[in-house]
Every structure is written in C-alpha cells, then in structure tokens.
Amino acid sequence: MQVTSQQFKRKAAEALANPKLRKALSNLRARMVIGRAQSVLELDNLEQIREAAKSARDFALAHLDHLLEQFERNACARGAQVHWAETGDDVNRLVLEIARRNAVRKIIKSKSMLGEETGLNHYLEAAGIEVRETDLGEYIIQEARETPSHIIAPAIHRTADEIADLFQQKHKLPRKTDIGEMTREARMVLRPHFLTADMGITGANFLVAESGTSMIVTNEGNGRMTTTLPRVHVAIAGIEKVLPTLEDVAFILRLLTRSATGQSISNYLTFTTGPKQAGDKDGPDEFHIILVDAGRTRVLASDLRAALRCIRCGACMNHCPVYQSVGGHAYGWVYPGPIGAVLTPAYVGLENALDLPNAATMCNQCGVVCPVKIPLPDLMRKLREQQVERGLRPWSERLALRFWAWVALRPEAYAWIARLLAAVGRWAGGSMRLMHKLPGGASWSRYRDMPAPPGKTFRELYRRRK
Amino acid sequence: MNARDRILARVRLALDRASETAQSESAATVRDRLRNRPRGPLPAMNWDLVPRFRERCFSLSSTVDEIARLDQVPHAVARYLAGNALPSACVCWPELAPLEWTAAGLQVEARPATGDDATGISGVFCAIAETGTLMLLSGAENYATTSLLPDTHIAVVPATRIVRSMEDAWDLLRSERGALPRQVTFVSGPSRTGDIEMTLVLGIHGPYRVHVIVVGG
Numbered sequence: 167m168q169v170t171s172q173q174f175k176r177k178a179a180e181a182l183a184n185p186k187l188r189k190a191l192s193n194l195r196a197r198m199v200i201g202r203a204q205s206v207l208e209l210d211n212l213e214q215i216r217e218a219a220k221s222a223r224d225f226a227l228a229h230l231d232h233l234l235e236q237f238e239r240n241a242c243a244r245g246a247q248v249h250w251a252e253t254g255d256d257v258n259r260l261v262l263e264i265a266r267r268n269a270v271r272k273i274i275k276s277k278s279m280l281g282e283e284t285g286l287n288h289y290l291e292a293a294g295i296e297v298r299e300t301d302l303g304e305y306i307i308q309e310a311r312e313t314p315s316h317i318i319a320p321a322i323h324r325t326a327d328e329i330a331d332l333f334q335q336k337h338k339l340p341r342k343t344d345i346g347e348m349t350r351e352a353r354m355v356l357r358p359h360f361l362t363a364d365m366g367i368t369g370a371n372f373l374v375a376e377s378g379t380s381m382i383v384t385n386e387g388n389g390r391m392t393t394t395l396p397r398v399h400v401a402i403a404g405i406e407k408v409l410p411t412l413e414d415v416a417f418i419l420r421l422l423t424r425s426a427t428g429q430s431i432s433n434y435l436t437f438t439t440g441p442k443q444a445g446d447k448d449g450p451d452e453f454h455i456i457l458v459d460a461g462r463t464r465v466l467a468s469d470l471r472a473a474l475r476c477i478r479c480g481a482c483m484n485h486c487p488v489y490q491s492v493g494g495h496a497y498g499w500v501y502p503g504p505i506g507a508v509l510t511p512a513y514v515g516l517e518n519a520l521d522l523p524n525a526a527t528m529c530n531q532c533g534v535v536c537p538v539k540i541p542l543p544d545l546m547r548k549l550r551e552q553q554v555e556r557g558l559r560p561w562s563e564r565l566a567l568r569f570w571a572w573v574a575l576r577p578e579a580y581a582w583i584a585r586l587l588a589a590v591g592r593w594a595g596g597s598m599r600l601m602h603k604l605p606g607g608a609s610w611s612r613y614r615d616m617p618a619p620p621g622k623t624f625r626e627l628y629r630r631r632k
Numbered sequence: 633m634n635a636r637d638r639i640l641a642r643v644r645l646a647l648d649r650a651s652e653t654a655q656s657e658s659a660a661t662v663r664d665r666l667r668n669r670p671r672g673p674l675p676a677m678n679w680d681l682v683p684r685f686r687e688r689c690f691s692l693s694s695t696v697d698e699i700a701r702l703d704q705v706p707h708a709v710a711r712y713l714a715g716n717a718l719p720s721a722c723v724c725w726p727e728l729a730p731l732e733w734t735a736a737g738l739q740v741e742a743r744p745a746t747g748d749d750a751t752g753i754s755g756v757f758c759a760i761a762e763t764g765t766l767m768l769l770s771g772a773e774n775y776a777t778t779s780l781l782p783d784t785h786i787a788v789v790p791a792t793r794i795v796r797s798m799e800d801a802w803d804l805l806r807s808e809r810g811a812l813p814r815q816v817t818f819v820s821g822p823s824r825t826g827d828i829e830m831t832l833v834l835g836i837h838g839p840y841r842v843h844v845i846v847v848g849g
Contacts, residue, residue, distance in 0.1 A: 231658070393815065416802065439813070439816075448776045
C-alpha cells in the first residue's frame with residue numbers, strides 16, 4: 167500500500183472536521199471498549215493469562231528460526247507447499263505465479279492485513295485476475311475503492327447511509343436502509359463468487375509449529391468458504407505469526423477474541439493442515455503457505471522487537487483517544503492507532519512517518535489493554551528519541567529545545583524568564599482571554615483557553631515560605 | 633542462498649545466535665516445548681458440562697434441544713423445522729443416514745450440501761462447554777459444506793462428547809486420531825458480522841441458524 171503517513175496532520179484535521187466520520191467512530195467506544203471490558207470479566211485470572219501470552223509470544227520470537235523450520239517440515243509432510251518471501255513484491259509475484267500455474271481467473275479473499283501491506287489485490291487485478299474481497303467490511307471498501315481504516319472493522323469509517331448508497335449504485339437493486347437487509351443483500355451478491363472461484367487467499371492469525379497448521383479467526387464464514395471451496399488455497403503469513411503448539415493457540419484465543427470484539431470466542435476458528443486428503447469430499451487440491459519477512463527481521467533486530475508480539479486484536483486503537491478522534495486513514499498506511507504508530511515507521515522507514523510516534527497522548531490506555539503487554543508508549547518514545555538522534559525533527563523544534571537547554575542550565579536566566587512568562591500569562595489570561603493570541607499559544611489553546619497562572623513563580627513562593 | 637536461507641540467516645543474526653552452542657540449545661528448547669506442550673493458565677471453570685454448554689449456546693444465539701436417545705433425533709429435527717416454518721428437505725452426514733427420517737416426515741439425503749440446500753445436519757467430533765462451541769473435523773464422510781452453505785445448521789451432539797475446554801478437545805483429538813485432519817473447524821453459533829456501523833447481524837456468509845441437539849444428557 168502507498169504510504170501517506172507524512173500527511174498525518176492535514177488528514178487528522180480533515181477527519182476532525184468530518185461529521186460523518188465522527189458519527190461512524192462514535193460506535194467504537196460504545197461497542198468495542200465496553201465489549202472488551204465486560205468480556206474480560208469472565209477471566210478471573212486475566213493478568214496471569216496476559217503474562218503467559220506475552221511469554222509465549224516472546225518464546226516464539228526468541229526461537230523464531232527453529233519454530234519456522236519445524237513449521238515448514240510439518241506442513242510439507244502433510245502436502246502443503248511452503249514458500250518464503252523477503253519483500254512484499256516477492257509475495258505478490260509468488261501468488262501470481264501460483265495463480266498462473268493453475269489457470270486461475272477468479273480469486274476470493276478472506277481479510278489479510280499483510281495483503282494490504284503488499285498491495286496484493288491491485289497487483290493481481292493488473293494481471294487480469296478478478297479478486298473478490300469477501301469479509302463484509304473489506305467488500306465494502308473494495309467496492310468504494312478505499313483502504314481499511316481499522317484492522318478488525320475495515321469499514322468502520324463509513325455510516326450505514328453511505329453504504330446504502332454504495333450498494334444501490336453497485337448492486338443495481340432498490341436502496342435498502344435496514345442494516346440486516348443490506349447484509350443479506352451482500353450475502354446474496356457474494357455467494358455465487360464463493361461457488362465459482364478458482365483460488366482462495368487468506369492470511370493467518372497463527373501458524374502452529376508442532377503440526378504445520380495455519381489458522382484463521384473469523385465471524386462471517388467467508389474464511390471457511392475460502393479455505394474449502396476453491397481448488398487452490400494460498401495462505402500468506404508474516405514469519406512472526408508462529409506459535410509452538412495448539413495449546414498456545416488455545417489459551418491466547420481467550421484473549422484475542424475478547425480484546426478484539428468483546429466476544430468470548432469468535433464464530434469460526436479454522437485450523438488448516440495440508441490440502442485435501444484421499445477420500446475427502448471437499449478442500450483444495452493445492453495448499454500453499456507463503457512465509458513473509460517484509461521488514462520483520464529488521465524489527466526483530468531492533469529495540470522495537472516487542473511490537474512483533476502483536477496478535478492483531480485492535481484493542482490498542484479502540485482505546486486510543488487519538489484514533490477515536492481521527493480514525494484510521496489519517497495514519498496513512500495499513501496499521502493505524504498505537505501499534506500502527508510503531509509498525510509503520512518500523513516497516514516503511516521513520517523518515518516516512520515522522521508524526522505517528524508523536525500522535526499519542528502517552529496515556530497508556532493501549533499498554534493497559536494490550537493482551538500481550540506490548541509497551542506501546544515506550545516504543546513510541548524510542549521512535550521519538552530516534553527522530554532526535556537522526557536529526558529528523560524540524561529546525562524550529564530543534565532550535566527551541568536548544569534554547570530551552572541553554573536556559574535550563576542557567577538558574578538566574580531561568581528565574582528571570584519564568585517571572586516574565588508568569589507576568590505575561592497573568593496579563594493575557596483570565597478575563598482578558600488572550601492566551602491563544604500569544605505567539606505559539608494557538609496550537610495549545612485554540613479550543614480551550616489556558617487559565618491564567620497565579621502570578622508568583624514556584625521559586626518566589628518557595629523563597630517566601632523559607 | 634535462496635530467500636528461505638537469507639530470511640533464516642537474518643533471524644539468527646537478529647537473535648545474536650552465532651555460536652553452535654547457542655544454536656543447538658535453542659533447537660533443544662524448541663524440541664522440548666513441542667514434545668511437552670505445556671498448557672497456558674486456565675480460567676476458573678466451576679460449572680457442570682451440560683448446563684454450561686447449553687447456557688453458552690444460548691448466549692451465542694444458537695438454540696438447544698435435549699433428548700434421551702439417538703433414535704429420537706429425526707423427531708427432534710422435524711419439531712424444530714416445523715416450529716420455525718422451515719422446509720422438511722435436509723442433507724446430512726452419512727453417519728446420520730441410518731436414522732428413521734422418513735417416519736418423522738423428513739426428506740433427508742446423505743450428501744454434501746450445495747448452495748441450494750436449506751438445512752444441513754451434521755454430527756460433531758466433540759463440543760466445548762466453556763464457550764458453547766462445536767468441533768468439526770474434515771474427512772471423507774464429514775462434509776464441510778453441511779455446516780456452511782445451508783441457511784440452517786443442525787448439529788447432533790452426544791452429551792458424552794462435551795468436554796471442558798479447547799485444551800481438552802485437542803487432547804481428545806490427539807488420543808483418538810493422532811494427527812490433525814485437513815481442517816479442524818470450531819463453530820460457535822450462527823455466522824455473524826458487525827461490519828456496518830458495528831451493528832450485529834446474524835447470517836452473513838454461513839448459516840443464519842445453528843440448532844444443537846444434545847443426546848443423552
């Protein structure tokens with residue numbers, strides 16, 4: 167996907183001025199945040215499970231090479247074909263080769279964020295292959311020619327009203343306003359595609375080393391169709407998705423589905439090991455798994471390694487005051503919210519996403535709800551430090567900080583400037599309401615004026631008390 | 633070197649595991665973990681299997697019927713279909729074909745479902761009480777389409793096959809089958825989506841209705 171993260175400030179401002187988007191995003195707090203809070207109450211030992219999930223993911227990363235080799239051996243033993251891709255372009259090329267070899271004309275796709283990273287749909291369409299997204303949210307944004315704005319609910323930025331218009335225009339059927347009827351219409355439109363597709367593409371929530379299994383978590387049933395009905399199935403997965411055993415998947419799922427949507431379990435958990443076996447009535451003739459690096463090994467080697475624990479539940483964005491306000495598109499790449507503020511710079515280059523690690527209040531809501539305890543604010547702070555070390559911050563900020571450093575090292579100058587600022591603040595604040603008119607004051611106090619300081623500096627009060 | 637070797641080499645470099653000793657220690661640690669398969673921490677499970685399973689099924693918007701014997705299944709199915717004004721033609725898994733369907737007034741064929749079949753009747757490998765989940769295995773006589781393409785999925789669950797957790801289900805699978813079949817599917821209620829304004833709608837691509845018949849509870 168094209169990276170537009172450098173336009174964060176402009177896009178965030180546009181998002182804040184868009185009443186439809188704000189209405190659409192208002193559902194987030196009501197559904198996702200409350201849903202998670204209620205469903206984790208079912209786990210009396212939530213913190214113990216989070217700690218264990220963190221160490222299982224850390225184990226996987228610490229032994230990634232051997233687990234991947236085990237996974238490959240076990241998957242191949244069951245007839246799966248395992249491929250390795252170093253870059254997103256390699257992924258696209260490998261998928262197209264498989265499609266060409268099998269004379270594929272139509273592909274059905276179950277949601278894959280990795281596919282968004284590599285721009286897989288566009289690549290296949292440019293090669294003349296029809297690609298159908300089948301997750302309802304992905305289907306909506308594919309028809310609207312947009313990108314997902316949330317990793318679990320890709321069309322969360324659209325209101326029902328807008329989707330009704332889109333369906334009427336695309337389906338050439340009478341406009342429906344009831345969400346149930348719109349959903350049934352999408353079912354009716356997509357069903358024939360499931361039955362006629364030559365190839366299915368899915369992502370993977372986890373790869374299981376012990377058995378060579380790839381598994382996906384879905385609610386709609388499109389994932390089951392995609393892995394069962396077409397004659398070829400291709401699963402694409404980042405190398406970090408591996409877990410040692412089925413036991414690990416079982417206990418981490420208790421956190422994943424609750425953190426994502428507040429469900430104690432998702433509707434369909436599909437564990438696939440190899441292609442159709444002798445005697446089977448259904449299943450693909452060929453099953454390919456593409457293991458993808460595309461930046462993962464670089465993150466593994468960096469001080470951002472903890473971000474690779476991520477199990478893609480979306481809880482960090484659901485709970486983020488910035489994401490709740492501006493939505494996902496402002497972030498400018500595949501992953502929005504706090505995890506996106508870490509992964510985007512890590513995968514596409516810090517210089518291409520300067521604002522993202524700063525688009526945070528450091529409130530640590532994301533860190534508190536993360537099921538695998540990724541210290542997201544710490545990682546964002548590391549990226550901020552790197553920006554300074556690599557001289558990537560704007561000159562005005564660098565100059566201001568240099569001035570601040572000079573002042574802070576000189577107590578007399580500091581006291582004098584503090585007295586001056588207090589006096590100016592006392593004059594401009596309070597009933598004058600001029601704080602936002604002062605140089606540099608607007609960005610902090612345009613919407614909510616700063617109260618006037620009490621008049622004496624801390625040093626003055628301290629001296630008097632003594 | 634090919635892509636595989638280059639990726640694995642980068643992983644080893646990132647993990648700072650240049651030495652032979654570090655490499656073989658890691659390999660041994662992985663082998664141990666895959667052999668011993670330690671369980672993660674379980675939440676408290678202070679409940680009885682069948683009542684919990686029933687309660688969780690309801691919470692997932694599945695419906696539940698309980699009967700004493702397997703030969704009562706056709707009548708239970710007929711009762712459910714009539715009660716919901718659904719057609720009496722069904723497809724089923726071969727293992728259920730010997731039941732007296734015709735006597736219950738149903739037309740039941742043992743074959744995979746197509747997009748046109750209204751109701752599919754399946755068995756299960758087992759069911760999970762913690763979450764109200766059905767565990768289905770692929771296989772020569774376990775058609776995936778039965779529980780996927782029709783609008784209504786009816787599952788016959790022997791009470792003796794209800795286990796506590798997914799961890800217990802994996803143990804049962806390993807002890808009875810050894811290896812995993814091509815596909816293991818865990819079904820928890822009717823297909824659903826919340827992709828339009830986060831409004832929950834039942835029945836997007838899979839069944840609208842899941843009806844569970846517990847036998848011998």
